[in-house]
Amino acid sequence: MKTKAEETIDIPIVRSIADLRSAIALWRAAGETVGLVPTMGALHEGHLALVRASRAKMDYTVATILVNPLQFGPDEDLESYPRDEAEDAGKLAEAGADLLYAPPIEEIYPEDFSTKVEVTGLTDVLCGVFRPVHFSGVATIVTKLFLQALPDAAFFGEKDYQQVLVVRRLARDLDIPVCIETVPTVREADGLALSSRNAYLTVEERAIAPKLFETLGEMAAAIREGCSIAKTVASSEAALRRAGFGPIDYLEVRDPETLALVDGPNRPARIFVAAHLGKARLIDNLAVTD
Numbered sequence: 001m002k003t004k005a006e007e008t009i010d011i012p013i014v015r016s017i018a019d020l021r022s023a024i025a026l027w028r029a030a031g032e033t034v035g036l037v038p039t040m041g042a043l044h045e046g047h048l049a050l051v052r053a054s055r056a057k058m059d060y061t062v063a064t065i066l067v068n069p070l071q072f073g074p075d076e077d078l079e080s081y082p083r084d085e086a087e088d089a090g091k092l093a094e095a096g097a098d099l100l101y102a103p104p105i106e107e108i109y110p111e112d113f114s115t116k117v118e119v120t121g122l123t124d125v126l127c128g129v130f131r132p133v134h135f136s137g138v139a140t141i142v143t144k145l146f147l148q149a150l151p152d153a154a155f156f157g158e159k160d161y162q163q164v165l166v167v168r169r170l171a172r173d174l175d176i177p178v179c180i181e182t183v184p185t186v187r188e189a190d191g192l193a194l195s196s197r198n199a200y201l202t203v204e205e206r207a208i209a210p211k212l213f214e215t216l217g218e219m220a221a222a223i224r225e226g227c228s229i230a231k232t233v234a235s236s237e238a239a240l241r242r243a244g245f246g247p248i249d250y251l252e253v254r255d256p257e258t259l260a261l262v263d264g265p266n267r268p269a270r271i272f273v274a275a276h277l278g279k280a281r282l283i284d285n286l287a288v289t290d
């Protein structure tokens with residue numbers, strides 16, 4: 001017999017599109033709303049915040065776990081990406097998700113799979129430049145998940161801000177009737193944005209990592225006070241390098257809707273950064289003004 005402390009909360013898991021649709025059809029028939037939370041697993045409090053946001057708004061919440069090969073470049077961490085489905089399932093159950101959809105790759109990409117969803121424009125900048133196949137992989141899997149589950153709403157983290165814009169655009173352009181909800185970035189106490197890839201950091205690198213968000217905060221304050229954006233960016237990049245960061249893919253101030261570069265004051269602006277630290281590539285973003 002299990003003691004109370006050992007009891008685990010379970011969550012139903014479906015692995016096929018047919019089973020996903022049957023489960024959701026039952027809820028729909030009862031007039032209930034459905035929220036979708038797509039993830040790649042290795043779940044942390046950031047993912048669970050999405051589940052909780054869905055639970056708060058929707059009658060039922062479906063979380064998905066799939067390490068989507070299409071969104072990884074040839075030299076990226078597809079093989080080493082952390083995976084622990086049993087642990088993830090427990091976390092999802094505890095956070096109140098109603099169903100876990102964890103299909104095998106073959107269910108999603110049959111051998112002769114040959115269609116891609118490509119969002120242009122928004123993907124020509126920031127991560128799109130450094131990860132050329134990434135957003136088409138994201139757009140393709142997200143479109144498929146939307147069409148498989150047909151949720152009323154889907155929940156995404158602001159941590160991946162460019163991704164949210166891409167997903168909003170594809171839903172609008174392809175007339176997919178899903179409401180895209182965003183959830184603020186969940187951070188460690190020292191400001192580091194939670195990420196499954198933080199697991200790649202050594203103890204020394206982990207001590208340096210919070211400098212990224214700290215720098216964004218300082219930059220936002222300086223720009224609000226009227227400092228030149230170009231000078232602020234240059235000195236902040238130098239500060240990150242001094243702190244121990246490796247290559248900085250980008251540190252840029254852009255329009256929060258169009259992602260056009262912002263170079264002057266009094267315009268809506270958001271700061272975006274991607275920087276390498278050891279084996280990890282950390283990304284973050286922060287609003288200067290709304």
Ligand code: AMP
Nearest residue numbers: 039040041046156157159160185186194
């Ligand atoms: P991933 O598993 O990295 O593909 O992320 C799945 C979802 O969780 C995406 O919508 C992410 O933006 C979101 N997410 C990841 N990290 C965080 C975080 N620290 N705070 C809020 N949402 C997050």
